[in-house]
Amino acid sequence: MNIYRTHTCAALREDHVGQIVKLSGWVDTIRDHGGVTFLDLRDQYGITQIVLHEEYTSGKESVITVTGNVKKRDNETVNKKIDTGTVEVHADSVVIQSKAMRNLPFEISESKNTREEVRLKNRFLDLRNPSVRDNILLRAKVVSFLRTKMQELGFTEFQTPILTSSSPEGARDYLVPSRKHHGKFYALPQAPQIFKQLLMVSGFDRYFQIAPCFRDEDSRADRSPGEFYQLDFEMSFAGQEDVFDTAEKVLYDTFKTFSKKDVSSAPFIRIPFAEAMLKYGTDKPDLRNPLIIEDLTPFFADVDFAPFKNVLVRGIVAPGAAKQPKSFFEKMLAFATEIGMKGLGYISVLEDGSLKGPIVKFLSEDKQASLRKEMSLNNNDTIFFIADSPKAVNGLAAQIRAALGTQLNLINTQKFEFCFIVDFPMYGANEETGAIEFTHNPFSMPQGGLEALQTKNPLDILAWQYDIVCNGVELSSGAVRNHLPEVMIKAFEIAGYTQADIESKFSALFNAFHYGAPPHAGMAPGVDRMLMLLADEENIREVTAFPMNSNAQDLLMEAPCEVTEQQLREVHIRLRQKN
Numbered sequence: 001m002n003i004y005r006t007h008t009c010a011a012l013r014e015d016h017v018g019q020i021v022k023l024s025g026w027v028d029t030i031r032d033h034g035g036v037t038f039l040d041l042r043d044q045y046g047i048t049q050i051v052l053h054e055e056y057t058s059g060k061e062s063v064i065t066v067t068g069n070v071k072k073r074d075n076e077t078v079n080k081k082i083d084t085g086t087v088e089v090h091a092d093s094v095v096i097q098s099k100a101m102r103n104l105p106f107e108i109s110e111s112k113n114t115r116e117e118v119r120l121k122n123r124f125l126d127l128r129n130p131s132v133r134d135n136i137l138l139r140a141k142v143v144s145f146l147r148t149k150m151q152e153l154g155f156t157e158f159q160t161p162i163l164t165s166s167s168p169e170g171a172r173d174y175l176v177p178s179r180k181h182h183g184k185f186y187a188l189p190q191a192p193q194i195f196k197q198l199l200m201v202s203g204f205d206r207y208f209q210i211a212p213c214f215r216d217e218d219s220r221a222d223r224s225p226g227e228f229y230q231l232d233f234e235m236s237f238a239g240q241e242d243v244f245d246t247a248e249k250v251l252y253d254t255f256k257t258f259s260k261k262d263v264s265s266a267p268f269i270r271i272p273f274a275e276a277m278l279k280y281g282t283d284k285p286d287l288r289n290p291l292i293i294e295d296l297t298p299f300f301a302d303v304d305f306a307p308f309k310n311v312l313v314r315g316i317v318a319p320g321a322a323k324q325p326k327s328f329f330e331k332m333l334a335f336a337t338e339i340g341m342k343g344l345g346y347i348s349v350l351e352d353g354s355l356k357g358p359i360v361k362f363l364s365e366d367k368q369a370s371l372r373k374e375m376s377l378n379n380n381d382t383i384f385f386i387a388d389s390p391k392a393v394n395g396l397a398a399q400i401r402a403a404l405g406t407q408l409n410l411i412n413t414q415k416f417e418f419c420f421i422v423d424f425p426m427y428g429a430n431e432e433t434g435a436i437e438f439t440h441n442p443f444s445m446p447q448g449g450l451e452a453l454q455t456k457n458p459l460d461i462l463a464w465q466y467d468i469v470c471n472g473v474e475l476s477s478g479a480v481r482n483h484l485p486e487v488m489i490k491a492f493e494i495a496g497y498t499q500a501d502i503e504s505k506f507s508a509l510f511n512a513f514h515y516g517a518p519p520h521a522g523m524a525p526g527v528d529r530m531l532m533l534l535a536d537e538e539n540i541r542e543v544t545a546f547p548m549n550s551n552a553q554d555l556l557m558e559a560p561c562e563v564t565e566q567q568l569r570e571v572h573i574r575l576r577q578k579n
Contacts (some may be wrong), residue, residue, distance in 0.1 A: 001118075001369065004024040004097075004387070004538060005022050005023050005024045005065070005196070006020070006021045006022045006023075007021050007023060007045075007573065008023075008043055009023055009041050009042060009043040009044040009045055009046050009047055009048045009084070009259075010045035010047070010048075010084060011045070011046075011335050012045025012048055012070055012083075012087050012088050012089070012491075013083075013086070013087065014072060014082050014087060016070045016204060017068070017070050017071060017072050018177075019068065019070050019072055020068070020069055020092075021067070021068065021069075022065060022066065022067045022556040023041055023048055023050075023065070023066050023068075024039045024043070024044075024063070024064070024065040024097070024532050025043035026039065026041070026043070026061050026062070026063055026128065026352065027039055027040070027042075027043050027058065027061060027062050027063075027064060027100075027119060028040040028041065028042040028047060028057070028060065029058075029059060029060065029274075029485050030056060035053070036051065036052070036053060036428075037051075037052040037055070037056045038050070038051060038052075039052065039056065041064070041066060042128075042130075042338075043420065044133065044137075046083055046084060046156065047078070047081060047084065048087075048088070048089060048191065048443045049070075049073075049083045049084070049087075049088040049089070049130050049369060050066050050068070050089050050091055051068075051088050051089065051091065052091050052094065053090075053091075053092045056094070057098050058096050058100070058335075059099070059100050060100065060104065060108075061104060061108065061128075061358075062096060062098065062099045062100045063096075063097040063098040063557070064094055064095060064097060065094070065095040065097055065255075065484075066089060066091045066093070066095075066097050067091065067092050067093045068090050068091040068092045069089065069092070069095070070087055070088075070089055070090040071086055071087065071089075071100075071425070072086060073086055073087060073088055073091055074086070076152065078212060079128065080517055081278075084272070087162075087229055089377070090132060095414075098379075098476050101136070101391060103419070104125065105118055105121075105122050106118060106119075106125070108121045108128050108161055108419055109124060109129060109130075109344075111125065111126045111129040111132060112129065112131060112132065114123055116339075116541075116549060116550075117549065117555060119311070120547065120554075120555040120556060121555045121556060122555045122556075123545075123546055123555075124556070127523070127545065134535075135531070135535045135537065135542055135543045136308065136543070136545050137528075137534055138258065138534065138535055139531050139543055139544075139545075141258070142254060142258055142527070142530065142531060142534065143210055143527065144256060144431055145253075145258070146231050146250065146527070147256065148255060148291065148381070149249070149250050150208040150231070150233065150250065153206075153246060153249065153250070154205075154206050154207040155207065155208040155233060156204065156205075156206060156207060156208070157208055157209060158196075158199060158204075158207050158208075159209065160189070160192040160195035160209065160211070161168060161195065161548070162185055162188060162189065162197065162268060163176060163186040163187075163188070164183065164195075164213070165185060165186070165187060165190075166187035166214055167194070167505060167506065168461075168505060170389065171190055171215035171216060171217050172215070172216035172217070173188065173190065173214075174186075174187065174188040174214045174215075174216055174226075175187055175189040176188065177573055178240050178571065179570050179571050179572075181204060181285075182572045184277075184452070184484055186428070187456060188214035189212075189213065189214060189488065190213055190214060190215050191211065191213045191230065191232070191524065191568055192209060192211050192232055193441075193443065194327070194506070194508060194509050194543070196209075196232060196234040196507065196522065197443070197481055197483075197509060197520065198508060198512055199233055200517070200518055201483075201512040201513070201515070201516075201517045201518070205231060205233075205235070205236050205237075206233070206234075206235050206236070207234045208231065208232065208233040208234075208236075208529060209232045209233075210229055210230075210231060211229065211230045211231075211232040211524070212227050212228075212229055213227065213228055213229070213230055214226065214227050214271035215228075216461060216552075218553070219550040219552065221538055221539050221549075222473055222532060222540050223540065223542065224528065224540055224541070224544065224547065224548065225361045225363060225376060225548055225550070225551075225552035226542075226548045226552060226554075227525060227527055228335050228527075228528050229526070229527040230476075230524035230525065230526055230527060231250070231524060231525045231526075231527055231530075232524040233246065233522050233523065233524070234520055234521070235494040235520060235521055235522060236518040236519070236520045237518055237519060237520070238424070238519070238520060238521045239452060239464075239480055239519070239521055240292065240428075240464055240466060240480055240521060243466075243478060243480075243521045243522060243523055244267070244268070244270075244420060244466075245266075247468055247476070248266035248267060248268055248418075249266070249277075250525075251418065251468070251470075251475075251525065251530075252264075252265065252266055252418075254530065254534075255470075255495065255530075255533075255534065258534050259416065259534050260417055260483075261414050261415055262412075262414060262415045263411075263415075263416045264414065264415075264416065264417050264418045264419075264579055266288075268349025268418040268419055268420055269287070269418075269419040269420070269422075270287075270419070270420045270422050270467070271285070271419055271420070271421055271422070272420065272422055272423040272492075273421055273423050273424045273425065274423070276393075276421050277394050278293065278295060278452045279292050279293055280282070280292075280293060280398060280401065281293055281314075281393075281394040281395060281397040281399075282394070282395070282398040283421050283424075283467060283474075284421075284467075284469050284472055284473065284474045285375050285419065285421075285472065286402065286405070286411070286417070286471050286472030287417035287419055287471075288405075288411045288413075288417050288471060288472075289402065289405035289410055289411050289414055290311050290410055291316055291317070291401050291404055292316070292317075292373060293314050293315070293316055293386075293397045293398075293401055294314065294315045294316070294317075295312070295313075295314060296310050296313045296314060296315040296385070297313045297369070299313070299371070299374065300313050301347065303364030304362060305362040307345070307387055308322070308385075310395045311387045311388055311389055311393070311578050312387065312389070313385060313386070313387045313393075314385070314386040314387070314393055314394075314397040314441065315375060315383050315384065315385055315386075316383065316384045316397065316401055316404060316463050317375050317376070317379050317381055317382075317383050317387070317433065318381065318382045318383070318402060318404050318408060319378070319380075319382065319408075320380050320408070320515040321348070321380075321381065321382035321404075322348035322349060322350065322356075322379075322380040323380050323409060324382075324408075327409060329346070331407065332344055332384070332400075332404070332407065334365075334404050335399075336396075336400065337388060337411075339396060339399050339426065340392075340396070341386070341396055343356070344384060344385070344386075344400070345358065345359050345384070345385040345387075346359075346384045346385065347359055347360055347371070347382065347383050347385075348380075348381070348382040348383075348384050349372070349377050349378065349379050349380060349381050350379070351380065352381075353378075353379055355368050355371075358403075359385070377514065384400060384494065386400055386405065393432070397404070399529060402472075404494075410498065413566075415471075416470055416471060416533065417470065417471060418468065418469070418470050419468070419469050420466050420467070420469075421466060421467040421468075421469060422465075422466045423463075424439065424440050424462065424463050424465040424466070425439050425440075425459065425461070425462060425463070426438070426439065426440075426444070426446050426447075426458070426461040426462060426463040426465075426491070427439060427458040427494065427495065428459070428462060429459065434496055435496060436458050436496070437495050437496070438495050440465045440477070440478050440479070441463075441465060441477065442486075442491070442492065443479070443482055443488075443493070443522075444463040444464055444479035444481065444482060445463065445464045445479070445480045445481060445482045445483070445487070446461050446462070446463055446464075446466045446482075446487070446491060447461070447462040447463060447464055448461070448504065449484075449489050450484070450486060450490060452540060453494060454490065458494050463479065464479055464480035464521070465477070465478070465479040465480075465521070466478055466479065468523065468525060470533060471533060473529055473532075473533060474526075474529075475525045475529050475530060476482050476523045476524055476525035476526060477523065477528055478521070478522055478523025478525075479521065480519070480521040481519075481521060481522070482519060483513060483517040483519055484491055484513065485510060485513045485520065486522055487500065488502060488510065488513065528544065529539050529545060531543035
């Protein structure tokens with residue numbers, strides 16, 4: 001191949017026996033057998049065993065070039081765990097390209113079991129671990145596949161600006177001070193939202209981009225505190241179902257190509273937001289969990305049981321749970337207390353069909369029979385009750401549902417279950433002030449258009465907004481966009497904005513809509529979250545080459561960092577003392 005190697009460390013097989021080859025890589029392991037030393041040589045592609053008949057003096061992770069003869073291993077020494085396991089290279093020469101001169105902070109193969117702080121500080125070593133490396137290589141393959149798929153579907157790839165203006169999109173902006181314009185700032189884009197809509201107004205038909213997005217948010221397992229990437233796409237002369245059709249084709253093919261798990265086929269299930277909140281307690285339901293939440297508030301309206309008075313009551317039937325040991329119920333009660341519940345009531349159906357539980361004595365025989373019928377209770381089932389305020393009950397029920405699914409091993413971990421959440425409310429009431437505000441993307445088209453805005457209670461107006469969810473993870477949000485100035489003015493007016501506010505904060509888009517804008521719609525599945533699911537990782541940082549830690553710090557590059565007084569002066573900034 002070149003002066004350093006004729007083959008990679010994954011290439012050699014039995015048909016190479018007898019050939020003189022040259023390999024280069026990192027020394028993975030060293031085994032000294034007295035007079036004969038065995039090295040495992042590792043590169044990006046794999047491992048080859050090297051046999052030395054002289055002393056090896058450098059340490060592990062040194063970079064070497066080996067020239068030698070390929071020989072077949074004895075049957076008893078074949079290593080079936082690696083692709084090159086039937087052969088080895090007997091070295092005639094070893095050239096040390098670069099010595100590892102410091103003690104390793106962790107064993108490369110054990111890096112994932114090391115404290116995150118140490119891993120990220122030495123990320124270049126962490127990435128040598130094959131399991132970490134493979135996630136990054138998977139990322140490259142998936143991104144390439146997504147690009148090809150979008151182009152096959154007729155989309156054109158664009159690049160939109162990284163330095164832009166600040167706009168109120170929900171999260172905090174990352175600000176960049178301007179040197180040339182005293183006292184003014186650029187912002188890093190939270191998403192290419194306005195730019196992609198402007199491209200539609202410009203006459204381009206189908207846009208896509210593997211778009212970097214920057215949001216100063218707190219970290220979560222599925223959210224980076226700095227930058228993340230989306231498969232951002234937009235379509236002119238398109239509605240909700242057109243977007244869904246594209247998303248289904250791309251996501252199904254991607255997950256089917258890069259995973260051996262079952263993938264739900266198109267069309268993905270459509271679930272209205274209100275139904276999702278009632279049945280699953282969340283707008284990010286994990287459909288692998290078969291448990292359903294039922295509203296039992298009307299059922300308990302005439303039951304004299306104090307904890308269920310003046311609250312909403314939800315019920316979840318756990319099949320076969322009555323046969324679980326006492327410890328199961330104790331664990332569920334402990335979990336309920338941990339998440340803020342005062343208790344966790346339940347009723348079990350025994351083998352003989354009778355009901356047992358602390359709430360049973362408050363139910364008449366007719367009520368007991370009605371409960372069994374209404375909830376389709378079978379022998380050995382247990383129904384758990386969640387009772388709380390309208391604000392809290394759905395979230396608590398969602399967590400109990402998830403815990404039951406896990407404890408009862410009901411979740412099929414070998415499956416990807418997709419669904420669309422649709423019919424989001426356009427507006428909501430602020431919990432503290434009661435003021436009407438947008439609940440989702442303010443650029444969405446309200447269902448019913450201008451007439452709905454003029455005639456309906458704002459809290460009853462639905463928007464053409466949607467999310468796509470996989471296994472309880474929100475992959476994307478999107479919407480049919482509002483492309484009519486008069487509708488935009490009224491929609492923002494309801495949320496407390498004036499036309500002057502719109503012209504000031506969204507001047508480019510508002511102005512463009514006065515020159516003929518096509519109906520358009522789109523969405524933006526998160527690339528990082530897709531990869532997290534495909535790699536079967538629990539944290540998004542495992543599929544990012546150089547991630548920040550949970551405290552929004554790049555420990556490798558020591559960012560954020562202090563800068564010089566001269567740099568601050570150039571951008572007209574003076575630092576305040578911390579209070």
